[in-house]
Amino acid sequence: MALIQIAEPGQSTTAHQHRLAVGIDLGTTNSLVATVRSGEVDTLPDADGSHLLPSVVHYAGNEILVGSAALQHSVSDPLNTIVSVKRLMGRGIDDINTDDAHHLYEFAETDSSVPRIKTRAGNVSAIEVSAEILKTLKRRAENALGDELTGAVITVPAYFDDAQRQATKDAARLADIKVLRLLNEPTAAAVAYGLDSGNEGVIAVYDLGGGTFDISILRLNKGVFEVLATGGNSSLGGDDFDHEIALWLSAEAGIDDLRDPAVKRAIMQQARSAKEALAEHESVDIDLDVAGTRWQGAIDREKLKELLLPLVKKTLMSCRRALRDAEVENQDISEVVMVGGSTRVLIVREMVAEFFECELLTGIDPDKVVATGAALQADVLAGNKPDDEMLLLDVIPLSLGIETMGGLVEKIIHRNTAIPVAKAQDFTTYKDGQTAMAVHVLQGERELVSDCRSLARFELRGFPPQVAGAARIRVTFQVDADGLLIVSAREENSGVEASVDVKPSYGLSDNEIETMLRDSIEHAEDDMHSRSLREQQVEAERVLEALDSALAVDADQLLSAEEKEKIADARQRLVEVKSGADIDSIESGIKQLEAACEDYVARRMNSNIRSAMAGHSIDEYSDSTENVDAES
Amino acid sequence: MPQDILNSNFFELFGLPVSYDVDLNKVQQHYMALQKQVHPDKFASASDQEKRLSMQHTSWINEAQATLKDPVLRALYLLKLKDLDINFDNETTMDAAFLMHQLEMRERLEDIRQKDTKHEGDPLAELETLAKEVKTSGEEMMAGFNNSYQAGELDDAREWVRKLQFMQKAKKEINTLIADIEDALM
Numbered sequence: 001m002a003l004i005q006i007a008e009p010g011q012s013t014t015a016h017q018h019r020l021a022v023g024i025d026l027g028t029t030n031s032l033v034a035t036v037r038s039g040e041v042d043t044l045p046d047a048d049g050s051h052l053l054p055s056v057v058h059y060a061g062n063e064i065l066v067g068s069a070a071l072q073h074s075v076s077d078p079l080n081t082i083v084s085v086k087r088l089m090g091r092g093i094d095d096i097n098t099d100d101a102h103h104l105y106e107f108a109e110t111d112s113s114v115p116r117i118k119t120r121a122g123n124v125s126a127i128e129v130s131a132e133i134l135k136t137l138k139r140r141a142e143n144a145l146g147d148e149l150t151g152a153v154i155t156v157p158a159y160f161d162d163a164q165r166q167a168t169k170d171a172a173r174l175a176d177i178k179v180l181r182l183l184n185e186p187t188a189a190a191v192a193y194g195l196d197s198g199n200e201g202v203i204a205v206y207d208l209g210g211g212t213f214d215i216s217i218l219r220l221n222k223g224v225f226e227v228l229a230t231g232g233n234s235s236l237g238g239d240d241f242d243h244e245i246a247l248w249l250s251a252e253a254g255i256d257d258l259r260d261p262a263v264k265r266a267i268m269q270q271a272r273s274a275k276e277a278l279a280e281h282e283s284v285d286i287d288l289d290v291a292g293t294r295w296q297g298a299i300d301r302e303k304l305k306e307l308l309l310p311l312v313k314k315t316l317m318s319c320r321r322a323l324r325d326a327e328v329e330n331q332d333i334s335e336v337v338m339v340g341g342s343t344r345v346l347i348v349r350e351m352v353a354e355f356f357e358c359e360l361l362t363g364i365d366p367d368k369v370v371a372t373g374a375a376l377q378a379d380v381l382a383g384n385k386p387d388d389e390m391l392l393l394d395v396i397p398l399s400l401g402i403e404t405m406g407g408l409v410e411k412i413i414h415r416n417t418a419i420p421v422a423k424a425q426d427f428t429t430y431k432d433g434q435t436a437m438a439v440h441v442l443q444g445e446r447e448l449v450s451d452c453r454s455l456a457r458f459e460l461r462g463f464p465p466q467v468a469g470a471a472r473i474r475v476t477f478q479v480d481a482d483g484l485l486i487v488s489a490r491e492e493n494s495g496v497e498a499s500v501d502v503k504p505s506y507g508l509s510d511n512e513i514e515t516m517l518r519d520s521i522e523h524a525e526d527d528m529h530s531r532s533l534r535e536q537q538v539e540a541e542r543v544l545e546a547l548d549s550a551l552a553v554d555a556d557q558l559l560s561a562e563e564k565e566k567i568a569d570a571r572q573r574l575v576e577v578k579s580g581a582d583i584d585s586i587e588s589g590i591k592q593l594e595a596a597c598e599d600y601v602a603r604r605m606n607s608n609i610r611s612a613m614a615g616h617s618i619d620e621y622s623d624s625t626e627n628v629d630a631e632s
Numbered sequence: 633m634p635q636d637i638l639n640s641n642f643f644e645l646f647g648l649p650v651s652y653d654v655d656l657n658k659v660q661q662h663y664m665a666l667q668k669q670v671h672p673d674k675f676a677s678a679s680d681q682e683k684r685l686s687m688q689h690t691s692w693i694n695e696a697q698a699t700l701k702d703p704v705l706r707a708l709y710l711l712k713l714k715d716l717d718i719n720f721d722n723e724t725t726m727d728a729a730f731l732m733h734q735l736e737m738r739e740r741l742e743d744i745r746q747k748d749t750k751h752e753g754d755p756l757a758e759l760e761t762l763a764k765e766v767k768t769s770g771e772e773m774m775a776g777f778n779n780s781y782q783a784g785e786l787d788d789a790r791e792w793v794r795k796l797q798f799m800q801k802a803k804k805e806i807n808t809l810i811a812d813i814e815d816a817l818m
Contacts, residue, residue, distance in 0.1 A: 391674075
């Protein structure tokens with residue numbers, strides 16, 4: 001990456017450099033990486049030319065295999081070969097035991113809230129397994145493009161809760177990938193179809209992947225994507241199709257014991273290939289030979305339909321609910337974008353088209369469509385297309401609430417609220433002299449704590465002792481653009497900021513992540529140092545670049561001569577230290593420059609908002625009869 | 633336009649007159665124009681401070697939009713601007729005729745719920761009818777609020793909002809029941 005930029009004084013420096021940013025579809029069954037090169041978006045193949053990376057990680061004695069190489073071991077060594085790890089992301093051991101009965105691994109006893117799978121190479125969490133997949137994709141991108149990665153947009157199912165999103169972000173951190181944004185898969189798909197340009201209207205994105213089903217209702221308007229509602233099922237997908245077919249297959253073949261993982265996987269693979277073949281043919285022959293049993297037979301589309309009908313109906317049920325949440329009717333939907341390998345199954349297409357009474361968009365390979373959209377968004381976020389109008393407005397998929405008396409959940413932020421969003425809630429004490437309180441945050445739609453997902457428990461401490469009921473503790477729940485929750489608390493009478501001690505119910509603590517980073521061979525001591533130094537240098541460049549282009553635009557309007565000088569001094573100090581090897585002084589240089597710019601940045605934000613509204617007042621109100629003064 | 637966006641009046645922020653009647657198209661247009669300036673995606677490579685400001689401003693604009701769009705939240709907000717207490721938690725008295733009507737509606741809802749298990753009639757169609765009635769009543773209450781508000785009879789306006797909230801709750805219960813019945817049918 002070019003670290004020194006040469007630009008004419010006063011000229012914007014942002015347009016000169018193309019930053020390598022990628023979109024990553026971290027899928028249950030397969031993962032992909034895509035990028036925009038010379039205006040064209042492509043998924044990137046590995047050395048053998050295959051674009052899909054099976055989301056499989058095999059822990060051999062002293063090496064870790066990812067992708068097809070790992071997949072080869074899934075039958076012979078299932079306990080050390082992790083498939084469909086996405087289903088375990090952000091999940092506790094209890095979820096895994098109840099929801100995903102057909103999971104095949106041994107879990108280690110651990111103090112951490114994050115379950116760890118026993119493998120030959122030690123105990124690994126789902127986050128670490130995902131990080132291996134991400135590292136492989138990162139290497140693939142850097143090799144293909146001959147440059148260092150600036151950042152990535154990583155997609156997640158719209159239905160993912162906070163813990164699952166956080167786990168995905170943690171995996172990226174372990175893989176040393178800067179996340180520009182977590183993007184919902186359906187939104188990415190709509191972007192891939194270029195539905196942002198020119199289109200106005202309401203569309204649906206039907207995304208049936210290997211392990212998850214998502215339905216999203218989006219409104220498009222002049223480059224802005226607004227998610228109106230999302231719904232779905234985080235444990236329903238093509239794997240369940242395979243499972244249904246496998247059950248039928250084993251019954252036909254007279255194999256009633258599926259407990260042996262190797263037998264089960266062999267039958268699942270047979271089921272999957274039969275399903276795929278039926279997209280092309282009316283009927284396929286099956287020759288099953290496992291565990292000493294040989295069965296030869298056939299399956300046709302009619303039979304497949306019968307087996308899958310209940311599952312497809314389940315997806316349509318979610319569709320109906322999403323339409324209701326979005327307050328639109330079937331007929332309002334102008335197009336349905338089909339995403340995910342499972343939408344190749346004909347019965348799925350038939351039933352979806354019938355349900356929405358409209359045309360399906362199937363032109364882009366349903367396996368690549370999400371990565372493609374993510375890459376387009378990554379290109380915009382990395383600043384490669386400064387004039388792009390595209391904007392993705394998203395909603396929170398599940399309500400956030402807190403536990404109240406009697407094991408009930410009080411909702412604080414309702415599902416399908418536009419994010420980012422902040423909501424404040426006041427609490428008080430129930431005992432004299434109480435200086436701490438516990439808050440339990442949950443996510444879900446149900447009324448009982450036991451029916452919702454526990455996200456985190458917070459301890460608020462350090463507020464001054466008062467009589468019972470006198471303290472007013474305002475807790476602010478902020479959900480960021482990635483759908484992640486940040487909590488802060490403050491005692492209003494004294495103004496004391498209470499410290500928030502977060503214990504994520506199913507996430508890794510910062511310490512755990514640090515330890516993992518240190519433990520991994522790729523991040524030995526020296527490496528850690530040079531990595532931090534490089535990070536700070538890049539950060540310094542980024543800050544300077546952003547500042548210079550801002551100053552070029554509006555320094556004269558927004559800053560006095562004195563303020564300009566103050567900023568210029570801080571800027572100069574950072575320029576002087578940034579090429580050195582002292583991490584701390586670069587860091588403090590950045591901090592000081594940011595402090596010097598504080599007022600300026602705030603003024604810019606306000607000025608942008610004002611000019612946006614002023615523009616509107618001119619073109620809209622001039623021939624309007626209403627007497628509105630937008631400048632007031 | 634207010635100097636301090638984060639303490640601004642939602643109507644002013646969206647360049648609209650302070651009124652219960654709002655042009656929802658304009659709300660939407662202005663919302664998009666504002667988002668294009670402040671959304672965190674516009675600050676993906678900016679400093680942490682700018683990211684934080686962007687998040688705060690976008691949150692505020694999102695709240696403004698949600699408030700202006702929703703007939704109940706908008707009404708409550710107008711009352712709040714007039715410094716009226718809009719916490720109804722401890723108020724139990726209410727127009728008797730209205731309460732009777734509410735009770736009847738709840739009984740009908742309960743009947744439909746019972747029927748569903750016995751498979752008689754078409755519960756979904758009945759719920760559809762009930763939903764339409766609730767919608768009509770809700771619209772009457774909005775008009776009632778607007779008249780009282782415009783006439784400066786704020787206590788009356790406040791009472792209309794209380795009733796409107798009942799209708800909103802009824803609508804939610806109907807939707808939940810529809811969803812439950814659909815689930816059972818699958």
